[in-house]
Amino acid sequence: MTQATKITGGVLAAVVLVVWPWLTDDRFLHHVGVLIMLTAIGASSLHLIIRTGHVSLCHAAFMAFGAYGSVLTVMSLGLPFPVGLLVGTGAAALLAATIGPIVLRLTGKYFVLITFLFGEVVRMAIVENVALTGGSNGIFNVPPPHPIFLDTKAYYYLALAFAAFAVGLCARILGSEFGRAMNAIRDGERLAECSGVPVIRFKVIVFIIACALAGMQGSLMAHYNKVLSPENFSGIISLNLVVMNVIGGMSSLWGALIGAVFMVMLPELLRGYVNIQHIIFGAILFATMAFMPGGIIQAARHVKAMLSAKPDAPAPPLARTGAAE
Amino acid sequence: MTAPLLKIEQLSKRFGGLQAVADLSYEVTEREILGIIGPNGAGKTTAVNLVSGVIEPSSGRVFLDGRDVTGQKPHVLVESGLVRTFQATTVFGGSTVRENLRRGAFRLLYPGFLATLFDTPKAREARARTAAHVDEVMHWLGLERFGEHVASSLPYGIQKVLGMGIGLAARPRIILLDEPVAGLSAEETDHVRDTIRLVRERGIAVVVIDHNMRFITDLCDRVLVMAQGRELAQGAPKDVLANPAVIEAYLGKRYAKAQR
Numbered sequence: 312m313t314q315a316t317k318i319t320g321g322v323l324a325a326v327v328l329v330v331w332p333w334l335t336d337d338r339f340l341h342h343v344g345v346l347i348m349l350t351a352i353g354a355s356s357l358h359l360i361i362r363t364g365h366v367s368l369c370h371a372a373f374m375a376f377g378a379y380g381s382v383l384t385v386m387s388l389g390l391p392f393p394v395g396l397l398v399g400t401g402a403a404a405l406l407a408a409t410i411g412p413i414v415l416r417l418t419g420k421y422f423v424l425i426t427f428l429f430g431e432v433v434r435m436a437i438v439e440n441v442a443l444t445g446g447s448n449g450i451f452n453v454p455p456p457h458p459i460f461l462d463t464k465a466y467y468y469l470a471l472a473f474a475a476f477a478v479g480l481c482a483r484i485l486g487s488e489f490g491r492a493m494n495a496i497r498d499g500e501r502l503a504e505c506s507g508v509p510v511i512r513f514k515v516i517v518f519i520i521a522c523a524l525a526g527m528q529g530s531l532m533a534h535y536n537k538v539l540s541p542e543n544f545s546g547i548i549s550l551n552l553v554v555m556n557v558i559g560g561m562s563s564l565w566g567a568l569i570g571a572v573f574m575v576m577l578p579e580l581l582r583g584y585v586n587i588q589h590i591i592f593g594a595i596l597f598a599t600m601a602f603m604p605g606g607i608i609q610a611a612r613h614v615k616a617m618l619s620a621k622p623d624a625p626a627p628p629l630a631r632t633g634a635a636e
Numbered sequence: 637m638t639a640p641l642l643k644i645e646q647l648s649k650r651f652g653g654l655q656a657v658a659d660l661s662y663e664v665t666e667r668e669i670l671g672i673i674g675p676n677g678a679g680k681t682t683a684v685n686l687v688s689g690v691i692e693p694s695s696g697r698v699f700l701d702g703r704d705v706t707g708q709k710p711h712v713l714v715e716s717g718l719v720r721t722f723q724a725t726t727v728f729g730g731s732t733v734r735e736n737l738r739r740g741a742f743r744l745l746y747p748g749f750l751a752t753l754f755d756t757p758k759a760r761e762a763r764a765r766t767a768a769h770v771d772e773v774m775h776w777l778g779l780e781r782f783g784e785h786v787a788s789s790l791p792y793g794i795q796k797v798l799g800m801g802i803g804l805a806a807r808p809r810i811i812l813l814d815e816p817v818a819g820l821s822a823e824e825t826d827h828v829r830d831t832i833r834l835v836r837e838r839g840i841a842v843v844v845i846d847h848n849m850r851f852i853t854d855l856c857d858r859v860l861v862m863a864q865g866r867e868l869a870q871g872a873p874k875d876v877l878a879n880p881a882v883i884e885a886y887l888g889k890r891y892a893k894a895q896r
Contacts (some may be wrong), residue, residue, distance in 0.1 A: 491742075
C-alpha cells in the first residue's frame with residue numbers, strides 16, 4: 312500500500328464513521344455503534360498485552376476499576392464526569408502498576424491462570440463490598456457524562472472520539488521503536504533481553520497503558536449503560552476480549568478491531584435464532600480456530616495474496632557451498 | 637599493558653550438587669580475542685551465562701572497565717557495551733535479516749518512550765544513524781544480499797552469522813560468542829573466523845567459546861582450557877597446546893584426532 316492510498320483509506324474510513332449515524336434513525340443501530348466503539352478500546356488495548364506474549368484474562372477487572380472508580384467519584388463525591396473518568400482510568404493504571412511487575416514475570420499458561428484468578432478476586436471483592444459497590448445488585452441511575460449524551464447518537468460520537476484516541480495510541484506504540492522492541496520480546500524474550508531490551512520494564516509499561524485504557528472503557532461503559540454490576544466485569548467479559556483477538560487475528564491491531572466488530576455484531580445478526588445462538592457462535596469459533604488459525608485478518612491476507620498471485624521470490628542460492636555438514 | 641576491559645575473578649556457580657563453574661578467573665584486554673575451550677559439560681556456556689548476566693554467579697566478581705557489574709541483568713550489560721550470542725541459532729526467525737539487526741541495535745535505536753512515540757528529531761536522527769550502522773554490519777558479515785529475506789528461510793550457516801550480527805548491531809565493546817561455528821562446514825567456519833578477525837579490527841574484544849581446536853588456535857590470542865568447571869590451563873595457544881597437563885588430561889586424544 313502506498314502512502315497515498317493509506318491516507319485516502321484513512322480519510323474515507325473517518326468520513327464513514329462520522330457520517331453513518333445520520334443515514335439511519337434506527338436507535339438500535341446507534342446503540343450497536345456505541346458498543347462497537349467502546350469494545351474496540353478494550354480489544355485493542357488487550358491486543359497490546361498480547362503482543363508482548365501474554366494472554367491476560369483479567370482485562371475486565373481493570374474495566375471494573377475504571378467503572379466503579381468513575382461512578383463513585385461522580386455519584387458519591389459529586390465531582391464532574393471528566394474527573395471521574397480520570398480517577399477511573401488512573402485507578403486501573405495504578406492497579407496495573409501494582410500487580411504488573413509481579414504477574415508479568417510469569418509466562419504462558421501460568422500468566423493466563425493467575426490473571427483469571429485475579430479477575431475473579433476483583434469481582435468477588437466488588438460483590439462482597441456492599442457498602443461501597445452495592446454488591447451484586449450494583450449501582451443504578453448512573454448519570455451520563457453530560458445531559459446531551461442521553462441521546463445515543465451523541466454518545467456514539469463521544470465513544471468514537473475515545474476509541475479513536477485509544478486505537479490511535481495503540482497503533483502509534485506498535486509502530487514506534489517501542490513496538491519494535493515489543494515484537495522482539497514476543498518473538499524471543501531471551502534474545503531481546505540480550506539485545507538490550509529491558510523486558511520486564513517494557514512489559515509493565517505496556518500493561519499499565521493497556522489496563523488504563525481498559526479502565527477508560529469501563530468508565531465510558533458505566534456512564535452509558537447507567538447501571539453497573541459485578542457481572543459486567545466477570546471472567547466471560549475478559550475471555551470475550553481474548554476471543555475477539557483470536558478471531559480477528561493476533562498478528563495485527565486490525566485483527567483486534569475486526570474481532571471487536573464481529574463479536575458485537577454477531578449476537579445481533581443471530582437474533583432470529585435465539586435458541587441456538589450459542590451453538591452457532593461456538594461453531595464459528597471452532598471453524599475459525601481450525602481453518603483460520605491466524606484469524607480473519609490472516610485469512611484476508613491469504614486471499615489478497617492469492618488474488619495478486621505473485622509468488623514469493625525464492626532465496627538466492629548461496630555463494631558458499633555446503634550449508635551444514 | 638592496558639587495563640583489562642573485562643576481568644573475571646574467582647567466578648563460581650553451583651546448581652544444587654553440581655559445581656558447574658569453579659573459581660574461574662580471566663582477563664580480556666581491548667582488541668583481544670580470548671578462546672575458551674573444553675569438552676561438553678566443561679561449563680563453558682555457564683561461564684558465558686554468568687558473565688552476561690543471564691544467570692547470577694554463586695560467588696566471584698565480574699568487572700567491566702574496572703566497574704563491578706556482577707549479577708547485572710543482560711540488558712544493563714548491553715548498555716555498558718557487553719553483548720553475548722547464543723549457542724543455538726538464535727535469531728528472530730519470522731523477521732527479515734534487516735529487521736533482526738534493527739532489533740539487535742535496540743540500544744542505539746531507542747530514544748526513550750515519549751521520544752519514539754512522538755517521533756522527535758532525536759528519534760529520527762537515531763533511526764537514520766542506526767540504519768547506516770545496520771548496513772555496515774550487513775556489509776561486514778556479507779549479509780547484504782539477504783537483507784530482505786526472512787531469517788528462518790536462510791540456511792543454517794547464514795543464520796549463525798546473523799546471530800552474531802544481532803550482537804554486533806548493538807555496537808558492543810566486547811562480544812561473547814557461544815559456539816559460533818558449531819555445526820558449520822569447514823568453509824563456513826573459515827568465513828566466521830575471518831569475520832571475527834574483522835570484528836577485532838573494529839576495536840571490539842572477543843571471547844569465543846568452542847570445542848573446535850583448530851578454529852580456536854587459529855583465531856585466538858590467548859586460550860583458556862576448561863574441564864569440569866575449572867581452568868586447566870591459560871595462555872598463548874602454542875603454550876597451552878604444549879602444556880602436558882592439557883595434553884594428558886584432556887587434549888591428547890581429541891587434538892590428535894583433530895590433527896588427522
